[in-house]
Amino acid sequence: MGRLSPLSQLVRPSAWKLEPEPSTFAPSSDWSNKDMDPVPLDKRTWTMFNYVAYWISDTANAATWALASSMLAIGLSWRQALPAIALGNIIMGTIMVLNGTIGARLHIAFPILNRSSFGFWLSYFSVISRVVLSLFWFGIQTFVGSECVYQMLKAIWPSIAHLPNHLSPNAHITTSGLICYFLYWLIQFPFLLVSPQKIRWLFLAKAIIVPPTWLALLIWALVKVPPSSGLLSQKAVLSGSELSWAWLGALNSALGNYATLGVNIPDFTRYAKNERAYANICAEVNPFNDTNQHSRRQYIQLIILPVGFTLASFVGIAATSAGIALYGQVLWDPLKLIDHWDNRAAAFFASFSFTLGTLSTNISANSLSAGNDMTALWPRYINIRRGQVICAFLGGWALCPWEILASATGFLSFMGGYTVFLGPITGIMVTDYWLVHRTHVDVPSMYRPHGRYRYTYGANWRAAAAMIVSVPLTLPGLINSINTNIHVGVGARLFDIAYLLGFTLASAVYFTLSRLFPAHETMLDHAILEQETLPDDGSYYGSDEKKDGSRVDEARAA
Template sequence: MPTTKALNLRKFMDKLEVPHENHEEPTLLTNPDLEPMPSHRRGWGFFSFFGYWATPNLTIWTWLTGSSLLALGLNTGHVMGALTLGNVIICIYTCLNSNPGAKYHVGYTVCQRMIFGIYGSGIGIIIRVVLSIVFYGSQSWLGGLLLVVMFSSFSKGFMDMENTFSDSADMTKRDFIGFLVFHIIEILFLYMRPEKINKWLNGSCIITTIAFVAVLITCLVKNKGPGDIYYEKVNLGKWEIGWMWLKAITIWYGALSPDVTNQSDYSRFASSPRKMYLGIIIAVMITGTFVPLFSLICASATSHFYNTQFWLPTDIVLQWLRDDYSPGTRAGAFFLAFAFASSQLTFNVSANGFAGGMDLSGVCPKYINIRRGAIITALLSWLVQPWKFYNTSSVFMSVMSSFGVVVTPIIAILIADFMVIRKAQLPLLDLYSTSPDGTFYFTKGFNLKGISVWAISVALGIPGLIADLQNDHQIPQELVNFFSGNVIFAFILPFCLYTLVCKIIPVKNAGIGDKEDYFGAFTLEECDKLNIEPHYRSSLVVFDDGLLAVPSENKINKYPN
């Protein structure tokens, strides 16, 4: 018989399990957050996706990315041309990568089982978890700087606070306080359901747009124009300009690549694929154009007026406070910082906090759900020391470029697998099965084809990344070029290679879907389109708006072992 100690431990572990009222007990592969999204939770339309994809661009993060690209030796016209092409690529990748979530209402974590296998999916999940932690920390640091501006508008003593930290800390005491407080505020928002953040996203978009326009107009008025950098000529050859354009696109895309990668986490909330596509495209093309343009103009104007390029709007506003600490300037600084902080917070919570929570729930579904995983992501983000990312523009750009090397092949393989190999048909039930006969069990739970193609694609980008970080000129130029253009090369190579391998060695059950809705997640209209039978037909409740409800007591154990 079990000892008292063993029984107590078991009771303790039972209490730690993810709450699963009206759901089956969490298992190795599922909990309520990993199941296909039921119809009543799919409320994201055009404005929700517009807000979700506008918010990343309406942050000081994107402002910094745009202005830092001047360090490549390009002028404003060249940078804007490159970024416009980059926005088109981002739209294409994002819309294509939305399809599994939009059609089958499953998130990134479950999609990884398609391309890496039931157990091999841990590769894609861990990569996205690490990126969530890194990005959460870096965005929180920028959010902390915004709180510094807000606090400085209250107190000149805080603005001029003596730094008691050593130089090796790479941050000041004042900035650390802002970072800590911003973290605490974010934790409160992590208790929200992910699909409920859309209204906060839209609200932050509106006030941040107003704030960005205000900063731009003020800089232009103070400087009486955009400054000399805006009109500078480029001292590069045509071939060099071409590669710098490609590198600029790679850096720009790299800043958003983690959000493109886990798009299924949010496309599963879509009420309509058409509304989703329109929201994504319009948001990226509009905000992804005017925000970097504003940043470039302001960097040029401040360079002329202050003899220093200010890469961040926080630095610009703090300079205004130093020049004139009057009540009017202080009020303006507070509201500008508040607007910037709102978009920084909603973006970080949705794109990194919730994303990390979703991915961690896939690592240990029995004990981690989205909320718990998001809080773990927030706590671990301190370990990456994000304040070091912003020491110089070159360090910042190298960090941005590196993300695409790892995640772009995942995007390419997933699109190739779902759209080309499986013809957008999934045996959904097998994504939650560890049976050796299951479609996604592959070789002992690992899809060696997907893993190998991903590994090859990443390996080709690593030497160029090393050369960029260490300024190593001994690495072959071809590999350096592959890294500079990984936004294109790291997609085309794995897409074609994976498709070819799967044509030579076909995957199991390609183009075959389930026979019925085992999850009670689809409406009658969706069941007709998918050519599947609604489950629990005798127990279905159909509302006037077409949504279905399935009494929980009629559910069965849907996940075969």
């Protein structure tokens, strides 16, 4: 039999098989690879300074601007929109610290951590849901980046605005827009190949370059249209119950802005040098240590998120208000606002700032998250880098983000829509680690399909019950937001509080069921982070698994 050609060898599954790390906790390469294993000491490179730079850089992006200014488009005033944004980010900041501390402490990714609360097999529901959301968000951010590229090219070559359009008006994108979409996709692709340990320097560059540009935009808005005749004179067009529900919808959208990262923040905090590099609000303070220094580290994440995002949102609202006075339109998309500028140099540098901001946000919040999740789905063949490449092709081209961003209402509906699932998932994870298991978890068992967290046939029925109770309540509103011709009555209102309702209800149900019907095999008196000397009869796991991950009954049969 002759040798296979290089192309034939490339399409064989064996050619893509990854080599597992010898230190893995998993019984075989079917269940883990080096990107899924706990981060080794030499790769824990993120310091507190890196996380501060990350959050500063992440506040200034087009999605934050669009979220805030689109609230004006649905009838809220800036006085009503800003409190909703601030409160939403205070809540999300608290959730980020609670969930992120777990990753900084255990150094494991979201798909692995989720197994301790949902069960080994049921956790795949959360992982697949997160993959789908990452693909959607990757496409949306890529489209936003293409608008940035368009404005940069227009500042250099104004004739691009007059290129013939060969696409239908119903496509919500033009020929020139599609060209810019492809160019931006090519620009960001090499960054998808950078390791998580090194990508932190991109966040530092963004934290230095982007905020001054936003400050300049704020000054432009206040100079062009003085607050007395612009921002301060704006009034809400809603009143009564409609105003109340619109405000709650805005709050839900503010939560939805980073609800995905609230779930999988361990994907990034796992690279922390130590637990104190990321905010740990639950650690005991040693009275003989520098308490003040610890307190500063303790609360920095809780401060920087609401303050940073609220200030960035205020810039978006102020500039959008100026656009209303100058151009007579609610230009909630910052790139559409720049499109009205006559100063080509200002348009180029502002667009470049948004290009850089969108690039780093898309990588950190979407492609890296998708890479982690896809690694958990097929660890024998997919690592983080390969997962990011798959995300680039599926999320970048298989979806149509320009349809979602076609209107302010559609944008807010999408932002709030996926919180139907993310709120309950996050609530269950936080409640399980901090309240049910009281931080005493077994990391090696999270890598074994027949380990301690197998629960009942691989599913924790308590988590399933919490999801079943909390998700259906908001589904009618989700359906109505997708198709307004389907009338669901008062059920549509619950969708306006989907995240808070799902988070609190799922947490309460899960905690109650875990107390009434505890999973005794998962209850420990201390956390297990490394492999310990274990008995071979499976008694350590509370199941029928041996130390090497094989089944006791299978070994006996052999």
